[in-house]
Amino acid sequence: MIRHELIVVGGGLAGMRAAIEAKKKGIDVAVLSQVHPARSHSGAAQGGINAALANNPESHDDTPEKHAFDTVKGSDYLADQDAAFAMTTDAVPAIYEMEHWGCPFSRYDDGRIAQRPFGGAGYPRTCYGADKTGHYLLRTMVEQGYRHEVTMYIEQFVTALIVADGVCRGVVAYDMLNGGFEAFVGEAVIMATGGAGRTYSNTTNSLISTGGGMAMAYHAGVPIKDMEFVQFHPTGLLTTNILMTEGARGEGGYLINDLGERFMANYAPKAMELAPRDITSRSIQTEINEGRGIGGKEYVYLDLRHLGAQKIQERLPGIRDLAIHFEGVDPVYEPIPIVPSQHYSMGGIDTDADGKTEMPGFYAAGECACVSVHGANRLGGNSLLETIVFGRRAGAAAAEFIKGGGAKPVADVQHAADEAVKAVKSRVEQLATGGGGEDPYAIRAEMTTTMKDHFGVFRDEPTMAAGVAKLRALKERVRHIKLRHTGSVFNLDMIRTTELEGMVDLALAVAVGALQRKESRGSHARTDCPTRDDAAWLKHTMAYYEPDGPRLDYKPVTLGMFEPQERKY
Amino acid sequence: MPEAKFRIQRYDPDRTPPTWHDEFTVLYEASLTVLEGLFHIQEHLDGSLSFRYCCRAAVCGSCAMYINGRYRLACQTNVRHLAAGVISVEPLPHMPLVKDLVCDMGDFFAKYEDVKPWLIRNSQTPEKEIPQSPKERAKLDMPIDCILCGACYSSCPSVWGDKDYLGPAALLSCYRFEVDSRDEARKERLPLFDNENGAYRCHTITNCIEACPKELNPTEGVQWLKGAAVRRRILGRWK
Numbered sequence A: 001m002i003r004h005e006l007i008v009v010g011g012g013l014a015g016m017r018a019a020i021e022a023k024k025k026g027i028d029v030a031v032l033s034q035v036h037p038a039r040s041h042s043g044a045a046q047g048g049i050n051a052a053l054a055n056n057p058e059s060h061d062d063t064p065e066k067h068a069f070d071t072v073k074g075s076d077y078l079a080d081q082d083a084a085f086a087m088t089t090d091a092v093p094a095i096y097e098m099e100h101w102g103c104p105f106s107r108y109d110d111g112r113i114a115q116r117p118f119g120g121a122g123y124p125r126t127c128y129g130a131d132k133t134g135h136y137l138l139r140t141m142v143e144q145g146y147r148h149e150v151t152m153y154i155e156q157f158v159t160a161l162i163v164a165d166g167v168c169r170g171v172v173a174y175d176m177l178n179g180g181f182e183a184f185v186g187e188a189v190i191m192a193t194g195g196a197g198r199t200y201s202n203t204t205n206s207l208i209s210t211g212g213g214m215a216m217a218y219h220a221g222v223p224i225k226d227m228e229f230v231q232f233h234p235t236g237l238l239t240t241n242i243l244m245t246e247g248a249r250g251e252g253g254y255l256i257n258d259l260g261e262r263f264m265a266n267y268a269p270k271a272m273e274l275a276p277r278d279i280t281s282r283s284i285q286t287e288i289n290e291g292r293g294i295g296g297k298e299y300v301y302l303d304l305r306h307l308g309a310q311k312i313q314e315r316l317p318g319i320r321d322l323a324i325h326f327e328g329v330d331p332v333y334e335p336i337p338i339v340p341s342q343h344y345s346m347g348g349i350d351t352d353a354d355g356k357t358e359m360p361g362f363y364a365a366g367e368c369a370c371v372s373v374h375g376a377n378r379l380g381g382n383s384l385l386e387t388i389v390f391g392r393r394a395g396a397a398a399a400e401f402i403k404g405g406g407a408k409p410v411a412d413v414q415h416a417a418d419e420a421v422k423a424v425k426s427r428v429e430q431l432a433t434g435g436g437g438e439d440p441y442a443i444r445a446e447m448t449t450t451m452k453d454h455f456g457v458f459r460d461e462p463t464m465a466a467g468v469a470k471l472r473a474l475k476e477r478v479r480h481i482k483l484r485h486t487g488s489v490f491n492l493d494m495i496r497t498t499e500l501e502g503m504v505d506l507a508l509a510v511a512v513g514a515l516q517r518k519e520s521r522g523s524h525a526r527t528d529c530p531t532r533d534d535a536a537w538l539k540h541t542m543a544y545y546e547p548d549g550p551r552l553d554y555k556p557v558t559l560g561m562f563e564p565q566e567r568k569y
Numbered sequence B: 001m002p003e004a005k006f007r008i009q010r011y012d013p014d015r016t017p018p019t020w021h022d023e024f025t026v027l028y029e030a031s032l033t034v035l036e037g038l039f040h041i042q043e044h045l046d047g048s049l050s051f052r053y054c055c056r057a058a059v060c061g062s063c064a065m066y067i068n069g070r071y072r073l074a075c076q077t078n079v080r081h082l083a084a085g086v087i088s089v090e091p092l093p094h095m096p097l098v099k100d101l102v103c104d105m106g107d108f109f110a111k112y113e114d115v116k117p118w119l120i121r122n123s124q125t126p127e128k129e130i131p132q133s134p135k136e137r138a139k140l141d142m143p144i145d146c147i148l149c150g151a152c153y154s155s156c157p158s159v160w161g162d163k164d165y166l167g168p169a170a171l172l173s174c175y176r177f178e179v180d181s182r183d184e185a186r187k188e189r190l191p192l193f194d195n196e197n198g199a200y201r202c203h204t205i206t207n208c209i210e211a212c213p214k215e216l217n218p219t220e221g222v223q224w225l226k227g228a229a230v231r232r233r234i235l236g237r238w239k
Helices: A013-024 A064-076 A079-100 A134-148 A212-219 A279-290 A305-315 A317-327 A382-401 A415-433 A438-456 A461-478 A493-516 B034-045 B106-114 B133-137 B152-154 B157-159 B166-177 B186-193 B207-211 B218-234
Strands: A006-009 A030-032 A151-154 A156-164 A165-175 A180-183 A188-191 A230-237 A252-256 A300-303 A334-344 A348-350 A363-364 A541-545 A552-557 B005-009 B019-027 B066-067 B070-073 B087-092 B097-098
Touching: A006 A013, A006 A165, A013 A030, A013 A134, A013 A188, A013 A382, A030 A156, A030 B034, A064 A079, A064 A279, A064 B019, A079 A134, A079 A382, A134 A382, A156 A180, A156 A212, A156 A415, A165 A188, A165 A415, A180 A415, A188 A212, A188 A382, A212 A334, A212 A363, A212 A493, A230 A317, A252 A279, A279 A300, A279 A334, A300 B087, A305 A317, A317 A334, A363 A382, A415 A493, A438 A461, A438 A493, A461 A493, A493 A541, A493 A552, B005 B034, B005 B097, B019 B034, B034 B087, B070 B152, B106 B166, B152 B166, B152 B207, B166 B186, B166 B218, B186 B218, B207 B218
Parallel strands: A006 A030, A006 A188, A030 A151, A188 A363, B005 B087
Antiparallel strands: A156 A165, A165 A180, A230 A334, A252 A300, A300 A334, A541 A552, B005 B019, B066 B070, B066 B087
């Protein structure tokens, strides 16, 4: 058993920021990460991070209030408005802090941080470092982790929470490099493990974005919120779904159909290509469904050619490299074939604006959490922001909790830890020798295809009901999966088999929540219920884990600043 | 369907002998990266295969390997672009092995941390951003694109011969802060690279340039550091 005061799971932007904050407050903190923190999925973010710095000449009167309004409107009014305002207010000092820590943002001639336009924003307020903003922020954050001497346990695959008398006291982790399971115990745990994009076959996300943290919380009885809201990024590369940043359109890129038209004129005449992602993805999907995909096929073009080689090389060099290496297309000379692709989980572990959950001692931040600031549709540039703002807040809140003596009375942690490790080991043992014959990779493939085909950009009752039935059948089969390899060191078969159960449970929470919500709001677009219904559905979906599928409940949305209105762009 | 044949170097510390090679055939449709091929093998042919993965988009640095005798990212290498015949896949050469294609990156990251890879300021920090002109910022373009994949480090004969040598990636990181107009730690940074395990161990063999999957030039950064050390320590020029 390894002891630290605070255990942070996940070494990406949110987790590392949380750890640094706790460390600054004198807490003995350890970060556990499945990959080296510098390899986290945060680093794949490209286009930028929003803050009302008012540096762009066109945004001189920008304010956190206006940023909050855009965020809330973008969320189709499902965001909690106090939390959204807290995020946009914290945004400004958070960006300056990252800059002071060395983040290499792109600059204006006068030396200030440059800002570009992004979808759904009234002002150009997206700070960026070329098209590698996530990579630069992540490196800066990890380097600050070194500087603040945060203890890091690297290549630790966390599999379960340790809960004693209803209080979260730690986690069980598989030591990938050395083999074996170990209990990491403390006064509190912060979960920062990212999204669940890999429950879809057509995702932009990293291969490790399997929703592990969400699933562990869910299994331990913590509700997950608004899971049916899944963002589809308008521009994933056709063959790999690798992200082509919204910044490409922020810099002036066009979306083109088979007729050579900038079709966004028919959907968002004012914002054009910079409409919010839900609207842009639906527009692309409509063009495809109506036969105006390129050559009648299932993609359209992202055209950057008119920007010229110099601007592409200066502002979008990463996009160019990715298009060349992964699609065989050089955007300087050819349009890029793109398709809407799963990109972000708006839903996640239910938290308040300080990362607190219903379970004492258990906090969450970043994409695995749902505060909610993104509601039914996240704006581009707000996810990097969320990680550093709510990572800091969760770190501070957990530190206060620990300094205040943690949860009382203190239960027998040793016993709870031993039991948790034993449970994980016996589950692995049972997977290997229990006589199950199901192939975990076949189930994984069926699940991800089901999510793509039944819970995509457009949804309707019969399609979703069929999808729920498929997922329920998969959930039954998951009980009988077979672990084939039992080696101790770097056992991918064990990692990928054990994480599957949680993935199917999360997929089912998305599916059941979507089937129940009889309206269209943000990313949840039902052709059979095409309008938003505030009277019935202006509320958060709460999913509680039950062995035979999620139990749903609802809770009100915090309004107060902006009256819900129709979204027009 | 086209097929790709892989010949993979295996390693398992619990076996005798611990190192061997296995061949696998993977059928594919339109396109197959080496990383996708490894996943296919792990899922369907041999569940014991180990390798690192994360972003599959050439930005996280997890899957640097030695493929057909060259340093490459497995995710960025399409089998269609490799020479016909069996595809050889080996872990990064000259690195301690953990399991199959996974090698021990502990020393590599420890050296990165040793160069104090963070911005150091002595003067008062402004309330807003520290100004930096686009020209000053452009000096960072090359070194900040490093993804810490370890290919350069694995390829460097000076690292092979001196396990304490910082190596190209750590020195490139050192260079990244040295040329950052906002950094104010020239005196503090000098001893980090101006020592027997620092920049002078680079003999400009330039394997690192050839190995880098991001097409960076670590040698250039290391040469700059040598020059800076001479200017400061011998000529007393600190600006």
